Amino acid sequence: MTYELKFDVERGDFETAGLASRKIKKTLQQLGINNKTIRQVSIAGYEGEMNLAIHSDGGYISLMVLDGELVLVIEDTGPGIPDIALAMQEGYSTAGDEVREMGFGAGMGLPNMRNNSDAFEINSEPGVGTRIEMHFNTKT
């Protein structure tokens, strides 16, 4: 049996960003997923939400609960990342001053997603959009 949760996140929507990862956390607790995995998904999901709010033209975050694993997808409709290798470097950020003043844009978003997931895949095309897929093992 599978289960899916999906949330839309708009650009600049800092007010509700964080809601999706909170909802995801509560749902995973009710489904009996282990605490460590929940924390990893919370961190990755939160970073994903923030990236959507800060950098994207809008997108969604979705979570699939499958037998033995969780799949977290962050997808947007642009603007896309020109140099993925550079974007994946810890500390690299294109966030503007305004966003940094709010405490975001430390350049740890993508690395945190990669470090907290068991499998991480990113595809991006400038002008089209970015899709990140993360897998988390739930078999203990």
Added chain:
Amino acid sequence: MDKLLHSVYLDSEKCLGCTTCLRNCPTGAIRVRDGKAIIIESKCIDCGECIRVCPHHAKLAKTDPLSKISQFKYKVAIPAPSILGQFKPKYSVAEVLSALKALGFDEVVEVAYGAEVVGRALKYEFHAKRYPKPLISSACPAVVKLIQVRFPELTDNICRLKSPMALTARLVRKRLRDQKGFKNGEVGVFFITPCAAKATMVNNPSSSEYDSYGHIDGAIAMKDIFSDLHRQLGHCELDEDIVNSTAEGFSWAISGGESRYLKNKNVLHVDGIQNVINVLEEIECGKLESIEFFEGLACIGGCVGGCLTVENNYVAKMYIEERAKCLKETSIVHMSEEYVKEIYNSGMMHIKERILPRSPEPLDQDINKAIEKMKKIEAIEERLPRLDCGSCGAPGCRALAEDIVIGKAREIDCVFVLKDRLLELSELTNELLQLAQPTGKNNEEKGEAKNESK
């Protein structure tokens, strides 16, 4: 997992089932069933919000009466620092403590004393490498329980130094045994408590904070002895040597009092249970990585805002701050660093067991069945009005949907669903009435009615 005991309980005669507590409970631990509030034990963290908000004073905290002290040969009161916020600073610390002693105690030892020892030991514990950052204060038992229940991944961050209350009790017992030769059963140590959460700790013998050397025999609510104390103030014998705290110790009564011991560290202190929840959520998703120490207190203003205090929390905070300003020495001069280190290294101030998560039960142990239930919950939620009015006895529509799926409630507990069903039913009744006229009375009329209904 040990049994969860609580000190918050309901006086069901006073409860009108008004849902005020239901809507204010930060962990969704209350339901109203058959017109009375009930507490779901596994979700309650003893924060005392329900006691504070109940307009009918039906929510109470289990504490001990002052008369209980008569069971002991030697009676010691250990008042929480917040006691000094209950009285105007024109009454000196010595006067307040002497008044407390005059209620029948042989000795008064301020928990502020233990607070200063714990506070000064905090820097050693901070550098102990075993904690993930941020280190989280263990001072507020309601916050510790909140983390166990709602933020299970953060339990390893909780500081494993005993609370000032537990350490004070331990130090008092040790001194009375070593210096005065008292046996343990002869000495009665009573905590004068500002809140329900501390009372729970005292009443819960399995609490990991305790060992047999630091036993506390009872928790007496500050508000229960307030008027007696007031009567004694200025009239009882004054004991000038009774004071053993300083500003650094009694400032633990207000939010930030503990954090100030960690100088040059990135500390964050937050008070009010909902605020604490909001910040812990940010910590949990990794947002506040620069914070090195987090002090969360369940009551607004800190312990001065406890539900068993009398004075308004802002006024009490002002009194504490005024007292601190007037003192020449802010820290105990004669408490040497060696003494603090000695206690720290002796292990007597450490909580021995790990603080474990108390994650809520999943919908089902089998993930497929849990998913099935989750889908049912969502389907039911769709049919509910999403007004979160509380009339059904659950704190919101989602909670009602969850209760229905686990068999604890019915969909018609929702007044809106019930109204719709009644409407459907009355339409059906009307229809049936018109269809089913009594037989043998007037066949013509019956025939007409049948035609009309078509």
